Amino acid sequence: MTQDPLTVHLLIEGRVQGVGYRAWCAEEAVARDLSGWARNLKTGAVEAVxxxxxxxxxxxxxxxxxGPALARVTSVSDLEPVEPATGRFTVRETF
Structure with a gap:
């Protein structure tokens, strides 16, 4: 079991908008005591740190x-490294 800190910057694609994916993501992250954020992209994907x-x-x-029941995720891709997030996990506006 490794408890070293880790930060990931992700792109989640598929049917992930209009199905409550960001809110579900925030609930799951908060339940796990994780920091970061999730937001919709105009491309139809969700970006998360x-x-x-x-x-x-x-x-x-x-x-x-x-994801939530109506989501259909086709890929979860790791993007470029970013600075670690701190504080409570949040849902951001579409970018």
């Missing part, structure tokens, strides 16, 4: 493949 203990972040990344 997730920070916390590495095992917990990896668990969250696995959960992102499932």
């Amino acid at each position: 997730i920070s916390g203990p590495s095992d917990t972040v990896v668990d969250m990344m696995d959960a992102l493949w499932h």
